[in-house]
Amino acid sequence: SSGINAEYGVKLWDLRKLKNFKTITLEDKYTVKSLTFDNSGHYLAVAGPDVRVYQISKQCDLIQTWKAHTQDATSVKFGPNVDYLASVSNDRTLKFYSSSSSA
Numbered sequence: 769s770s771g772i773n774a775e776y777g778v779k780l781w782d783l784r785k786l787k788n789f790k791t792i793t794l795e796d797k798y799t800v801k802s803l804t805f806d807n808s809g810h811y812l813a814v815a816g817p818d819v820r821v822y823q824i825s826k827q828c829d830l831i832q833t834w835k836a837h838t839q840d841a842t843s844v845k846f847g848p849n850v851d852y853l854a855s856v857s858n859d860r861t862l863k864f865y866s867s868s869s870s871a
Contacts, residue, residue: 792814801816801843807846811824813853816841819841837857841863853866
C-alpha cells in the first residue's frame with residue numbers, strides 16, 4: 769500500500785479570494801467528465817458514470833441523479849431558465865432531462 773488515498777470530488781473555488789470554499793465528495797473511482805453551472809450559479813450539473821445535479825448553497829445537496837446512458841456521460845448543459853438539462857455520452861446518444869424526469 770502506498771499510503772496515498774486519491775481524493776474524488778469537485779472543488780469549488782472563490783476566484784476573488786483564491787480559496788477553495790466547498791468540496792463535493794464523490795464515490796471512489798467516480799470520474800468527472802464535465803461539469804457546468806446554470807446561469808444563476810445555484811445549480812451544478814456533473815457528467816460521469818451518471819448525470820447529477822447539485823443545489824449549491826451553504827451545503828451542496830445532490831438533488832437529482834440520472835443513469836440514462838449505457839456509457840459515461842461526457843458533457844452536460846443546462847437549458848434556458850434551468851427548464852431542462854442535456855447530456856451526451858460515449859454511447860453516442862443525447863439525452864434531455866427535466867426536473868420531473870427520472871430517465
